[in-house]
Amino acid sequence: MADNDLLGSLAGRTFAAVLFDMDGTLIDSTPAVERSWLRWAAEFNVEMTSFGTWHGIPAAQIVPKFLPEEQWEAGARRIEQIETEDTEGIVVLPGAAEALAALRPSGRSAIATSCVSALAKARIAATGLVPPQVLVTADMVPVGKPDPAPYLLAAQQLGVDPADCLVVEDAPAGLTSGRQAGAACLALTTTHTADQLEAEAIVPDLSAVQFVVTEAGVQVQAR
Structure with a gap:
């Protein structure tokens, strides 16, 4: 499938960083x-x-x-x-480990989750997922999603403009958070149907895309 068919306005764009939600995006909890x-x-x-x-x-x-x-x-x-x-049955979602691995050397990724720190670390440990260096949890911000604070803090910790970032989310509240932070959004239909999600592009899960790091930043491409 051509990138333009799957990714719409995201195709060909270069982002300063990719900001991931965790539950429903990277892991199935x-x-x-x-x-x-x-x-x-x-x-x-x-x-x-x-x-x-x-x-x-x-x-x-x-x-x-x-x-x-x-x-x-x-x-x-x-x-x-x-x-x-209770971390029984929590697993990594398709394409998630590969997405993080592709971005890890560049330092151009972060996780912004609605979990508090202890819970996020427990779920990450249960799955064996290797997170990026920047992990923003609910207890690090005054208010969580759908407020933009989590994604604004993630961008700040990476030293980039949130308007130059791509947010990857599965939930309406998280997509609202990303949009209000000024970021472009890629939605996954892992927990919600496409008609419940508002984003520049909607894909089944992260196995449908790949992230390519260039000198200018990160591009998302269809697999």
């Missing part, structure tokens, strides 16, 4: 996430049949939707504990 939140809901007597609506949003921003203010801190602390302890 959906079963563990569902188990953890349903366990949390049962413990706090919260009605929740599925976590899907909240995918891509930090736990600390979800808990207040279900609990009174006096329980926010305890609720957030508990879901973080449950999730950090």
